[in-house]
Amino acid sequence: MPSLRNVIQETHRTLESAGIPDARLEAEVMVMDVMRMPRQSIFAEQESQVSEQQQQSLNAIVERRLTREPLAYILNYREFYGVNLLVNPDxxxxxxxxxxxxxxxxxxxxxxxxxxxxxxxxxxxxxxxxxxxxxxxxxxxxxxxxxxxxxxxxxxxxxxxxxxxxxxxxxxxxxxxxxxxxxxxxxxxxxxxxxxxxxxxxxxxxxxxxxxxxxxxxxxxxxxxxxxxxxxxxxxxxxxxxxxxxxxxxxxxxxxxxxxxxxxxxxxxxxxxxxxxxxxxxxxxxxxxxxx
Ligand SMILES: C[S@@+](CC[C@H](N)C(=O)[O-])C[C@H]1O[C@@H](n2cnc3c(N)ncnc32)[C@H](O)[C@@H]1O
Structure with missing residues (x-):
């Protein structure tokens, strides 16, 4: 199983080569979402293993993002002034x-x-x-x-x-x-x-x-x-x-x-x-x- 570090790097590269803005930040947010980890943990636990199922969930998110669908619509939330809000295309x-x-x-x-x-x-x-x-x-x-x-x-x-x-x-x-x-x-x-x-x-x-x-x-x-x-x-x-x-x-x-x-x-x-x-x-x- 790949490490968190490798998965973040790989996701970053994929997004960046497709011209997605803020690719590193988005890669981190995607990984935080599939691993259900807060930001500090994805940095502190870089050597943790990413399971097959987590990798598949991440691939599904990346695939949608490569169509330029906004990440907030894919994850169904956006933080604003410190609160998380449900967002969708409405x-x-x-x-x-x-x-x-x-x-x-x-x-x-x-x-x-x-x-x-x-x-x-x-x-x-x-x-x-x-x-x-x-x-x-x-x-x-x-x-x-x-x-x-x-x-x-x-x-x-x-x-x-x-x-x-x-x-x-x-x-x-x-x-x-x-x-x-x-x-x-x-x-x-x-x-x-x-x-x-x-x-x-x-x-x-x-x-x-x-x-x-x-x-x-x-x-x-x-x-x-x-x-x-x-x-x-x-x-x-x-x-x-x-x-x-x-x-x-x-x-x-x-x-x-x-x-x-x-x-x-x-x-x-x-x-x-x-x-x-x-x-x-x-x-x-x-x-x-x-x-x-
Ligand atoms: C730029 S968005 C801002 C949404 C939110 N206030 C924010 O800051 O994230 C503008 C909002 O105005 C609403 N809107 C558009 N025309 C309107 C109208 N004539 N009367 C009331 N709301 C309207 C839209 O549906 C949309 O939700």
Whole structure:
């Protein structure tokens, strides 16, 4: 039987020669999955033997991965902000840059938390990644998580149950802010923001993800523009509320203009992601030192 060390090296080589990005990391994650071992063990136990059955399970994963199916869909999970989430082709695979949204919402909430119960809306929740992390870290908050698609909401519901936050998150189906039953303090929205004609040019893995989670219309910010209009038109956000919008760095100037038109008195700032790129537009409807 081959050793763990040899199996990792061999898997790495196979993935790398097929042009799979991050081949070494993916080889390790695959081996961790079939061996049911945490990361530290695959390094500490390099001489352990890999059984015939484990090798076959690994081969099946590698075979699927060579078709450029995303590893997260093959393994059916992705870690996001320290929690494991079920993923399947009905949902976008949560991205590391979206952790900026969670961090910023938590920072703002913790700054003014003792004052009152926060009501938060995660618009376009997908796996529930943003809502679940906010619920875990803000036990006093009430959270609405919305999406336009039943199959997506089924995945979010499963993840919400898995993380024991069903009592704090209400799932709603509908277009953007329409299903919200009351004005909220915070709107957090990672909506589709890819321009339609860019999608076919992106890496093969992206083509496996639901088009409705990617396509932001011809310029990429159609949904974001519509959300801002809905927010300005109705009673979906409180007068002191904050809107957090994830965007492509290149879209920030246009989105900032849309936000200024919708909310001329708002303070608008931009937060950087982990790669130090402009990622998050923060639209604070009242003065910056007002209670959040
Ligand atoms: C980019 S994905 C983000 C998913 C998740 N929030 C995350 O960060 O991983 C966008 C999500 O918005 C949903 N969506 C698309 N159009 C929508 C609409 N008009 N109203 C509500 N949700 C929508 C998609 O189904 C998808 O789940």
């Amino acid at each position: 949902v976008l695979i949560p991205r590391p840059e979206t952790e900026t949204m969670v961090e910023h919402a938590l920072f703002m909430a913790l700054m003014g938390m003792e004052s009152r119960e926060l009501v938060i809306a995660d618009i376009g929740t997908g796996t529930g990644a943003i809502a679940i992390n906010l619920a875990i870290h803000l036990p006093a908050a009430r959270i609405y998580a919305t999406d336009a698609y039943d199959a997506t909401l089924d995945v979010a519901a499963y993840n919400i149950r898995m993380h024991n936050v069903t009592d704090r998150i209400t799932l709603l189906k509908g277009d953007l802010l329409e299903p919200l039953p009351e004005p909220v303090d915070v709107i957090a929205a990672n909506l589709p923001y890819l321009p339609t004609d860019r999608i076919p040019t992106l890496q093969p893995e992206v083509q496996w993800e639901p088009i409705a989670a990617l396509d932001g219309g011809p310029g990429g910010i159609d949904l974001i523009g519509r959300l801002l209009k809905q927010a300005a038109a109705g009673d979906r956000i409180k007068p002191h509320g904050v809107i957090l919008l994830e965007l492509d760095p290149e879209q920030i100037p246009e989105a900032r203009l849309l936000a200024t038109n919708a909310f001329p008195d708002a303070e608008i700032t931009v937060e950087l992601d982990l790669a130090r790129l402009d990622r998050l537009l923060v639209v604070s409807l009242s003065a910056p030192d007002a209670e959040y």
